[in-house]
Amino acid sequence: MILIISKNKEATTDEVIKWLFVMDKKFIRVNEDEVFEIKTKEKRIYIESSKNSFFIDEIESVWYRRGGLKFKRLQYENPSVDMHMSEHQHWLEDYVIKMLESKKYINKQSNCHVNKLLVLKKAENLGLDVPSYYLAENTNHIHLGQSIVKPIAGNPTLENISEDIYGVMYTAVIDKYRTDEFFISFFQEKIDKDFEIRAFYLNGKCWSMAIFSQKDQQTKVDYRKYNDKKPNRNVPYKLPDNIEEKIHQLMTSLDPNCGSIDFIKKDNKFYFLEVNPVGQFLNVSRICNYFLDREIAEYL
Template structure:
């Protein structure tokens, strides 16, 4: 049995499930709004939610896509007992998650989110080229037009009150200084790029795509500012073997066997930007005819 942990709205999950069904594999999809009760039946751990039920030992492989396994905890009237039982239930839940992560898997719930600052430090130690970066709470030492600012975290979505005008924190070129200090932010040297590269990594294999985002002023600094009327040109691309080898060392150091990795090519240099363990790969699969969903299904 294959266990898939995902969010309800993830389209890539649906495509992988179609491939699993086509090759006759049994699967269970855990949604983000499920809560599991932990039981035992004839000395076997049994998990049951409002949608799914399975024995822990019948799971053979796990794909952690998004979300996570949520548990329904028992509650007691006695506060002292409640404190003790919460701790006991925590360790039981931890055992279940770690047991699932010991199976054949694509990433895990415990390493689904990486620290960008730590990743960049590891990347530099391994030998990947990384654009110069620093943290600052003002623009006193910023070189205007040659420095960008981006989120320290991943892809930040700012939800509006009415839910109809969500905002995104895009990478931006610094064009003017700020008079006041602000919260410590991530700044990086702006690289004049030939093109960007998105590479999907799965268990030692890279499938890469060149994205010609610099040809459009709208996507030049941040390709996520998609131009729907005139999309960027995307083509299959092969990273140099030396770059792939270093990127694989990075993924191994981060204990990741899958993820989306971003590079910038500038002249003869390949600059590493970041890795997202749960990054989107649908357009990479479709535009380059890589059929990544099939490859994920076959790995599982």
């Protein structure tokens, strides 16, 4: 039995599940709105929600996509007893998650988020080229037009800013100074790229796509500012073997065995930008005919 941990209406999960049906593989999909109770049956751990139930020893492989297992906790009237039992329940929940993560897996709930700053340091230590970067709470030492600012915490979206509106935090070039101070932010050298590369990594293998975003003013700094009227040209691409080997070393050191990785190419250098263990890859799959959704289904 395969356990898929995801979110409602998550398109990548839907595509993988189509292949699981074709391959006649049994699976359970858990979404973020489910709350499980941990029980025992026949001296075995059994978890149950209003939609799904399973013995954890029935699960043979786990794909953590997004979301996470949530558990209902018993509440006790006495505060001291409640605190004491809450700790017991925490360790029981931790046991269930760790037991599931000991199965054959694609990514884990316990380390689905990586620290971008630590990842960059590890990438440098492995010999990958990384654009110079630093943290600052003002623009006093910024080189205008030669520096970019981007989130420390990956690529967050701001949901429910107002009704039916959400915000995406894009990479931006610093073109003017600010007189005030702000929360410590991530600044990086601006590289005038030849093109960008989005690589998908799964268990030691890479599939990559070149994104020619640099000639469009809308996508020049951040290709995620998609130009729907005149889309960027995207083509299959093969990274050099030594770069793919360093990606493998990096992912092994981080522990996630799957993720989307961004590079920019300038002359003969490949500059590593970041890795997102739960990043989107369907566009890479479809444009380049890689059938990555099938690769995941086959592995599971």
